[in-house]
Amino acid sequence: MSSAQPHFLIIGGGITGLSAAYYLKKRLESDGVKGRITIVEKSSAFGGKIHTLYKEGFVIEKGPDSVLARKRPTIDLAYELGLEGELTSQNPQAKKTFIVRKGKLYRMPQGLVLGIPTQMTPFMQTGLISPLGKARAALDLIKPKRKGVSDESLGHFLQRRLGKEVLDRVVEPLLAGIYAGDTFKLSLKATFPQFQAMEQKHRSLILGMMASRKNATGETAHLPAAVRNSAFVTFKKGLQTLVHGLVHALKGEDLRTNTGVASVNKAADGLVEVVFEDGSREVVDGVIITTPTYQSAELLSHLPAAASLKQIDYISVANVIMAFDRKDVPIDLDASGFLVPRYEDRTITACTLTSAKWLHTAPSDKVVLRCYIGRSGQQEWLQWSDEQLVQKARHDLGELLGVKAEPLFTEVTRLPKSMPQYPVGHLEQVARFRQQLADALPGVLVTGSGFHGVGIPDCIQQGKDAAVQLAEQFKQ
């Protein structure tokens, strides 16, 4: 399956697709293969969920706002693109995080990692959890480990180890920020496999987390010195920097926006036919599909294997960004934000004090707050107008933070079907799908945030893995 100058087509110009194209180009060059790469994006711009807006001196992220620093793929890519000097760290003065309980903000106890206590004294002192809830969580230290390592739901696992109260009041709101999901529907193995590994190795999740913290020194040694102490990093001009860097590095290749693909089919001689939404067709040697899985299922709808992709549910979320004059925000800016557990019955699920957490995002006399809306079971917002979203977010901010002033401006971002929910058994399902696809349509790979991780570093890695796998087939 190889022509003189193989032509590869990548569908979707989000971070997965751009990374796939970039690493494919690199790999073909290093393998001495003279290939052509086309990347097609349905919308008018590259970046997918990544979208930085520059407005009146503010740097506003409408989608993701930062990346986990200890995960290497983003940092490695930043170095490869010569962008490491653009990285910036969280403001160390804004490290506190709060959780809402009965309409009041409680400081999250120190030492919580992904909601799991790693320091028992602050955990035992917090007013966020009842004495009974703390005692139940401490049972984790002596409870035996589960026999067997089959998949289970994240919620079931956490409730089994730490009890319902810690799950509801602390861990769920934290993890919901990442998946916007119902923890009782999310796969443990696909979302936090490290939790299962900790239980198996250390018996206790708390002890496992403590041990992993001890071993964490050196985890950020790959970061430039200026940002080495930050758990999350971003770029001084926003995450769009990464998108621009990739597009620049792909100069000379065929990059097309406003180009939607309708289907991907088998062609003669091991080639692949791509049908575009405008009815035109192109026959290529290999394809990487990086669209959300419900879109990928449409492109492959003639294959029985595509049915399993449709089973991955996506949650819709929105966010409302509000800019204020500093004097109109009557709070200390020494926190990164707060989380709202689902039982609090509010519209917003969390709020980031963006300009406190990331100093580059606003002029020094201004404040930017970002409110998150929507999670599993809370999708009614889809019926609301942008004005209603702003009004409801302002109502919550007024009650929780006392911020009542008229914002200087607001920016609403609606992200329908944007958060994939990996169901229990997801990894096995993905492995089966990939095998069926390889049998039915060799030369076509499907990847992206619907498969092995939603974080930007996971997406970069998945794009790279697909590129390497495809290039391998054309090595001379």
Ligand code: FAD
């Ligand atoms: P996408 O970005 O969805 O890209 C897919 C692309 O395919 C899109 O551009 C789409 O237009 C295109 N497409 C669709 N159909 C077609 C078609 N038929 N033909 C051609 N093109 C098509 N991660 C982090 O690491 N840190 C964060 O802070 C963070 N915050 C987040 C906040 C929000 C609100 C959301 C929604 C996600 C967040 N994430 C975060 C997750 C991360 O942003 C995403 O998982 C990641 O950007 C997805 O990249 P992708 O390339 O796989 O998919």
